[in-house]
Amino acid sequence: EVQLVESGGGLVQPGGSLRLSCAASGFTSSDAWMNWVRQAPGKGLQWVGRIKSKTYGETTDYAEPVKGRFTISRDDSKNMVFLQMNSLKIEDTAVYFCSTPAFSASDFTGWGQGTLVTVSA
Amino acid sequence: SYVLTQPPSVSVAPGKTARVTCGEINTGSESVHWYQQKPGQAPMLLIYSDSDRPSGIPERFSGSNSGNTATLTISRVEAGDEADYYCQVWDSTRDHYVFGTGTKVTVL
Numbered sequence: 001e002v003q004l005v006e007s008g009g010g011l012v013q014p015g016g017s018l019r020l021s022c023a024a025s026g027f028t029s030s031d032a033w034m035n036w037v038r039q040a041p042g043k044g045l046q047w048v049g050r051i052k053s054k055t056y057g058e059t060t061d062y063a064e065p066v067k068g069r070f071t072i073s074r075d076d077s078k079n080m081v082f083l084q085m086n087s088l089k090i091e092d093t094a095v096y097f098c099s100t101p102a103f104s105a106s107d108f109t110g111w112g113q114g115t116l117v118t119v120s121a
Numbered sequence: 122s123y124v125l126t127q128p129p130s131v132s133v134a135p136g137k138t139a140r141v142t143c144g145e146i147n148t149g150s151e152s153v154h155w156y157q158q159k160p161g162q163a164p165m166l167l168i169y170s171d172s173d174r175p176s177g178i179p180e181r182f183s184g185s186n187s188g189n190t191a192t193l194t195i196s197r198v199e200a201g202d203e204a205d206y207y208c209q210v211w212d213s214t215r216d217h218y219v220f221g222t223g224t225k226v227t228v229l
Contacts, residue, residue, distance in 0.1 A: 035218070037164075045156075045164060045207050047218040061216050064122070103169045106211035106218065107154045111163035 001026045002110035004098050009115030012088055020083040020115055022098035027110070030054065030076035033101060035108060036083050038094035038117075048096070051081065066092075088119045123147060123212050125221035132227045133198045141224045143208030144190035153191040155184055156207045164207065168193060195226070203228045 008020040022034065033056070036048040049062040051072040060072050071084040081098055095114040102109035125143050133139040143153060155168040166175055168184035171191065181196045195202055208221035 037220075044205075044223040045158075045209075045220040047220060050218070063217065097163055103166075103173065103175070104152065104154075106151060106209075107166060107169045108156070108164070108209065108218075109166045109169075109175070111165070113163055 002100065002102070004100065004110055004112035006096060006098055006112040006115040009096065009117045011118045011120065013121055014088060014090055014119055016088050016119075017084070017086045018088065018117060020085070020096055020098075020117070022081040022083075022112060024079045024081065024098075024100070027100075029079045029081075029100075033105065034072070034074060034081040035099045035101075036070075036072060036081075037097045037099055037108065038092075039097070039114075040091070040094040043094075046094075048083070085117070088117075090119050093117060093119045123215075123217075123219050125208055125210065125219055127206075127208060127221040127224045129222070130225045130227065132229055133195075134229045135198055135200060137198055139195040139198050139202070139226055141193040141195075141206050141208075141226065142190055143192070143221045146186070146189055146191060146210060147212065147214075151211050151213065153184065153186050154209045155182075155191075155193045156209065157202075158205045158207065159203075167206070198226075198228055200228050202226060 003025045005023045035050045052059045069087045074081045097114045099108040100110045152170040156164040158164040171186040172184045
């Protein structure tokens with residue numbers, strides 16, 4: 001069974017940095033494309049970015065609002081995925097989920113419970 | 122930017138059928154996936170590749186895609202179906218993922 005556990009959320013000032021982690025278990029995470037999705041309080045889901053597997057060059061892609069500020073990386077030896085968030089803005093306040101596909105390359109089947117990031121002065 | 126528009130809310134009586142639409146789906150987007158999210162929980166995949174159900178998802182949930190608009194149908198609605206529902210596609214032109222605006226389904 002796919003298990004994803006996010007950690008690292010918290011309160012940070014505007015302009016600050018935070019690094020989120022996602023621990024994967026129950027599947028061969030090194031073969032998996034891993035995504036980050038966020039949800040601002042009371043709002044809908046927003047895709048943040050994705051890192052492909054080593055087979056696909058660990059290529060990363062990002063949504064426009066976070067491009068240049070956020071970086072996704074992975075450590076397959078530890079079954080971990082990371083989201084480095086720099087130059088944080090108030091509008092980055094959200095619950096951040098990591099997710100992975102299972103049935104196609106484009107679905108989001110496995111989800112973690114999420115970790116809350118609050119950007120506030 | 123690419124926006125998948127869903128009705129903000131749908132109300133339905135128990136035992137009836139609820140339909141949630143998702144459009145305008147661009148050419149170049151592949152299959153549509155649907156998610157259910159209850160308060161305080163992570164989303165859950167409900168329908169993948171337009172109309173397939175993961176194991177454990179009741180047959181009451183079905184999906185269709187006419188090409189430009191996708192529809193999630195919930196038959197014989199139960200109180201436990203009250204939740205937010207999101208559609209999602211992969212935008213191949215930008216290699217990005219797009220979620221719909223979300224629909225709150227209320228069981229009367």
